[in-house]
Amino acid sequence: MAIARHGSGPRATLDAVVSQIHPVFMAPPLAASGFGAVLGGVGSPELAVLHLGVAFAALYTAHVKDGLVDFHRRGEDDDHPLTRRGCHLALAGSTALFFAGCIALALLVDPLAALLALPGWVVAVLHAPQLDTTPLGATLGYPVGIGVALLGGYYVQTRTLSTAAVAFAAVFVTVLAGIKVVDDATDYDYDRSVEKRTVAVVLGREGARRVAGALMGAGMVAVLALSATGVVPRGSALAVLPFVAVALIARRADPETATMLLVRASYLFFAMLVVAVWFRPLAGLRLPDVTALGPYTYLATEVLWGVVAVALVVRADAVWAAARTVAACYPFAYVWDWYTLSVGVFSIPMRTGIDLLGIPLEEHLFMLVVPTMVVGVHETLRELDD
Template sequence: MAIARHDRGVRADLRALLSQVHPVFMLPPLAASWFGAAVAGEFGLTVGAVHMSAIFFAVYTAHVKDGYVDFHRRGEDDDHPMTVRGCRLSLLAAGVGFAACTFALGALVGPGAALVTLPTWFIGYLHAPQLDTNPLTTTLGYPTGIALALLGGFYVQTTVVTATILGFALVFLVTLAGVKIIDDEQDYAYDRSIDKRTVSVLLGRPRARTLAFSLLMTGLIGVLWGTVDGLFPPSAPAAALAFGSVAVVARPARPTIATMLLIRGAYVFLALLIVAVWFRPLSGTPLPDITVFGPYTYLATEVVFGGAAFALLRYAGALRRSARTIAALYPIAYLWDWYTLEVGVFEVTMRTGYDLFGIPIEEHLFMIVVPALVLGIHETIRTLSVDSDESPRSDSQA
């Protein structure tokens, strides 16, 4: 019996085998392996290539097993290019390839390298039908594989695990979990009809999307935390800013468009992090010194953030109602500010020196700007959420 279902011959079998190499999902784990090596600094190409090959066989296993289960066992897919025998032979060959790479890593590096690589195959092989029926494992399977590929790519080069590589692995785990929830939303109607418990089916599409983007943004903020803490290079936040910008555009989009944008945004995120880690373009560059404004420094920051708050409130159409809230809050903020200054809790420096009603004039503006910025962000998120909630409804009606 041949490997290919629709044609016969060596070429047909080869095409069927290659059909299970899905570049969109295959490239990120392979790139993550090399990203781990880049974080390590100087790395060996041979060891890196062996680890990357192991990750390839693990992901290939996942693709073949998923197609085999969905078409030949569940009958969910309309077609599949491989026969049952072809799928089983491919799984066997991929398993042998993975085992060979894992043993090679153990011989070249040590048992730790084999142990850190081994879980990726289990994630791939058990993806279907074991892991893809539970909302937690359905969501975290692929992101966990990426995180392990990154961690393994670093370990096989260094034989250690550092806070930096753990931080990067956690960032990818969290951000890609958010992307995976959006990706699963594309099949919401079908998954719901067969009682497949994805996050979207379990929580409903609006709440699932809120969770997805909350995870994504938490991961991107994690890049900022890691940079400030000295774990990541100074230019790493640029990668988070780029991915975050894509996420803002994707937030109100339909599932298919949102997934397409976020996957491409993840590619940009990874590419910019590789640049940040390998070239370290801002290393040694001091932070911008805004104290050149002298006594107007504090005032200048308030103008910048106040302008941002005004723009957000205007975009959300919330200028008037936010003004009422700020006016109601002002007396409480004034009393709090005056008391803490009076008893010496803190001191305002780099200010003009002008006081009004017992406190610096900059503090009066601060009590307006900060609530305005908070309300501006809140109202903007609310506006985007309403747009996103309407999009899935229009999908279901189409």
């Protein structure tokens, strides 16, 4: 039986096999593997190339399996270059290459390096028709594969996993899950008709947009927090700027255009993180030392964030809601604060020393600012959704 559905002979067979190499689909996971190697110092370029090859074999397996299921079993796609037999042979070849690469990783690095590569192949084989029919499976399969590729690329260089590597992997999974939610919305009508339960089908298009925005926003905030605390290179914060700029433009686009924009934004995000890790810009930047204010340090920070909180509730016309929330929370917060301070759970060295009703003045302000901030943020987000 033929391998190619269109044409015959070696050239047609080669074209059909090569057609399953999709650069747009494969670039992010391979880039993640390379990024992991860069993060690990690229002590062994040969091992970096080997891990890239193993990741490529898993990605090729995923694409061929998707085509086999979507065209030959479901009848979902209009065409496919490979026959059913061709798909099976391509799967056998890519799987053989994958496990040959895993054996090489086990011998040249250690067995854990091979085990870190294995989830990529498992996700590839199970994505269709098992994982892609559930909200979590359809959303997280591809991003998790990318996160695992990053960890594997790092591990083969260092033979260990660092907090920075795990943090970056978690950020990639979170951000790319958001992009995948937007992407799945492009097939909303069809997925609904075949009972494929993506996030868009379960929550609707607008609900999916909110989930996607929350995931991508959480990823960007995590990068800023990790950069500020020095868990990842400080220059990583610069990668947030182009992604957020493109995401704001994509917010008002249709799902197909938004996906195209966000995928390209993720490429910029990857590239700038590589620059941040390789060249370490902002490495000498020190965080401002607010303790220069001495005993007024805590008070000054509360005044700053208090102004922000009040501005949010005023803008959202939620002053009364904030006041009620503060009034409801304050008695419980006061008792808990008094108790924890009394038994020595924590201390506040940078304060004025002024006490009121048995606790520092600053703690009273804290119990006013926090609920006000929560209400202000909540109402602002609801206004944006509307």
